[in-house]
Amino acid sequence: MKRFLAIAIIALGLIVSPIAVSADERDEVNDAINPNSQLEISPVTSSVVLKAGTSIDYALVVTNRGDEEVSFTAYAKPYSVLNEDYDIDFSEDTPRTQLSRWISFVNPDGSTTNKYEGKVPADGQIALTYRITVPEDIPAGGQYSAIFIQADNNNNQSDVSSIGTVTRLGAVVYGRTNGDTEERAEIAEYDIPGFMFSGPITATSVVRNSGNTDFNAEYSFSVTSITGAELFREEKINAVLPDTSRKTSFEWKNTQPMGIFNVTYRVKASDQIKEETRVVIILPIYMLIIAIFILTLLIIWIIILIRKRRERKSRLVV
Numbered sequence: 001m002k003r004f005l006a007i008a009i010i011a012l013g014l015i016v017s018p019i020a021v022s023a024d025e026r027d028e029v030n031d032a033i034n035p036n037s038q039l040e041i042s043p044v045t046s047s048v049v050l051k052a053g054t055s056i057d058y059a060l061v062v063t064n065r066g067d068e069e070v071s072f073t074a075y076a077k078p079y080s081v082l083n084e085d086y087d088i089d090f091s092e093d094t095p096r097t098q099l100s101r102w103i104s105f106v107n108p109d110g111s112t113t114n115k116y117e118g119k120v121p122a123d124g125q126i127a128l129t130y131r132i133t134v135p136e137d138i139p140a141g142g143q144y145s146a147i148f149i150q151a152d153n154n155n156n157q158s159d160v161s162s163i164g165t166v167t168r169l170g171a172v173v174y175g176r177t178n179g180d181t182e183e184r185a186e187i188a189e190y191d192i193p194g195f196m197f198s199g200p201i202t203a204t205s206v207v208r209n210s211g212n213t214d215f216n217a218e219y220s221f222s223v224t225s226i227t228g229a230e231l232f233r234e235e236k237i238n239a240v241l242p243d244t245s246r247k248t249s250f251e252w253k254n255t256q257p258m259g260i261f262n263v264t265y266r267v268k269a270s271d272q273i274k275e276e277t278r279v280v281i282i283l284p285i286y287m288l289i290i291a292i293f294i295l296t297l298l299i300i301w302i303i304i305l306i307r308k309r310r311e312r313k314s315r316l317v318v
Contacts, residue, residue: 048173048174052134057106059127059129059130066122070167071119072151077091079146102133103147105130140212141176141242143175144175147171182213183215187206190204190274195283203265204247205265206246207240207245207269208240218267240269255282259281
């Protein structure tokens with residue numbers, strides 16, 4: 001019986017103790033490159049100040065990495081989001097996307113057009129000038145637009161909102177009026193799971209912007225072992241547009257199958273900060289069943305042991 005008890009205690013200890021861990025390399029983010037692509041644009045995001053009744057010129061650099069001249073068309077579209085996952089919409093015209101109407105492109109002769117047609121020489125680049133003409137009467141707060149560069153030989157009609165070596169590219173213009181602006185942030189949701197049957201370890205939050213201009217939300221997510229060794233870390237900065245809520249999630253893809261970890265998640269949105277460190281236990285369900293079985297055997301053994309002691313005492317009394 002003593003041997004059985006020792007084996008049971010050792011097995012239980014192996015179940016509830018953390019697995020030995022080693023430092024995990026951070027995931028590297030590699031840009032996917034289309035071998036048939038030629039064009040690039042920069043910058044991919046621009047922040048501008050919108051003053052009522054003024055016109056200001058800005059520039060995008062269009063680069064051709066190919067060995068042939070490329071013709072392209074440039075135009076502006078509204079920029080907004082549809083949901084907490086920030087699926088982008090380039091079609092709906094809202095009070096916050098009026099900037100797309102104020103953008104025109106400057107021709108070589110100085111005239112302006114809503115659709116600019118140009119050419120980029122092989123292995124060369126050009127500066128594309130666009131002009132923002134702000135009306136006298138504008139709403140306070142943020143305005144948002146996307147500028148697209150469409151290679152004429154591209155038949156794909158889907159919009160893309162990030163820079164890359166593809167033949168249809170988009171740059172986002174973040175505008176802010178010089179009137180009254182209000183930054184009102186709220187960390188509406190914040191979640192780190194405490195007990196899990198399997199990985200990956202995650203953290204999720206929702207930041208709500210009830211002001212009239214955009215702000216950047218800063219995120220930090222880290223996982224350490226119970227001994228303090230860092231296993232994973234990731235940081236992000238996401239823009240949150242006015243009158244929207246943005247959901248942001250983190251995931252340690254290489255989470256180990258079992259163990260005890262410390263997870264720290266920090267969210268900073270405008271003047272709001274929330275940071276917590278929680279203990280996360282990962283215990284596969286089959287190990288939980290084994291643990292329950294061993295504990296049940298221990299309880300039965302203890303009950304039997306108590307009964308035997310009572311029987312001995314009763315015999316001595318007699």
